[in-house]
Amino acid sequence: MxxxxxxxxxxxxxxxxTVVRQFLETNGCKFINSNNDNKYDIKMLTNNxxxxxxIKTDVFVAPKPFDSGNIFIELESRGKLSGINTTQAKWFVxxxxxxxxxxxxxxxxxxxxxxxxxxxxxxxxxxIGSGTHGYLIKRDPIRSxxxxxxx
Numbered sequence: 001m002x003x004x005x006x007x008x009x010x011x012x013x014x015x016x017x018t019v020v021r022q023f024l025e026t027n028g029c030k031f032i033n034s035n036n037d038n039k040y041d042i043k044m045l046t047n048n049x050x051x052x053x054x055i056k057t058d059v060f061v062a063p064k065p066f067d068s069g070n071i072f073i074e075l076e077s078r079g080k081l082s083g084i085n086t087t088q089a090k091w092f093v094x095x096x097x098x099x100x101x102x103x104x105x106x107x108x109x110x111x112x113x114x115x116x117x118x119x120x121x122x123x124x125x126x127x128i129g130s131g132t133h134g135y136l137i138k139r140d141p142i143r144s145x146x147x148x149x150x151x
Contacts, residue, residue, distance in 0.1 A: 016057030016095040017041050023102060023151055024053075038082060040089035054089035054107065062098040071103065071142070073114065074134040077126060083134060084110065103139075104147040113145055 021031055021042055030045040040052035056074065061067055071094055074083030084092065084107070092110050094103040105113075119135040126132030 012057050012059060012097075013041075013055070016097070017055050019095055019151065020053060020055050020093050020102060023149065038086040040087060051091065052089040053091045053093055054083075054087040055093045055095060056083070057095045057097060059097050061096050067099070069138055069140060071137050071139045072122065072125060072134050073110070073137065074126075074132060075121070076134075077130055077132040079131060082132075084114070100151050102149045102151055104149070105145055109145065113142060 017034065021044070024044050024046075025031060028046075029051075032043040032045055032050060034042050035052075041055045043050055043052050045051070056072075058072065060072075061070070073092075075085050076082055087107060089107055092105050092107045095101075096103070114135060117137075119137045121133060122136040123133050124131060125134060125136075
């Protein structure tokens with residue numbers, strides 16, 4: 001397996017978590033903590049209820065004409081289950097950096113959406129040598145399942 005430099009990816013991920021946190025705080029939520037394992041990324045207090053969020057930052061989707069129209073839902077990376085397979089977060093959030101959009105869906109609803117459809121699995125996505133696998137899904141047909149916010 002390649003020795004990859006995780007620092008740029010880690011910074012992008014942390015920046016995405018900050019964007020989502022600030023969005024949620026602007027909408028009345030209170031930050032509780034960040035988490036550094038695969039259970040969730042941030043925990044917020046929403047209407048006096050602790051709520052967890054898994055946050056993925058997508059830097060590959062760019063404005064047209066470069067937008068592939070896809071959303072990527074990670075399953076495995078670097079030989080280990082990851083993403084939708086390991087998160088325990090209530091909400092799954094994709095931050096499309098270059099589209100300035102946040103896509104929220106309850107994790108259980110995303111899993112059901114995946115279960116009920118025959119989405120294509122993309123192999124060897126992500127960093128070269130990372131062995132990242134995940135669902136590559138056209139966004140437009142599933143958009144109505146998400147809460148989409150422009151930021």
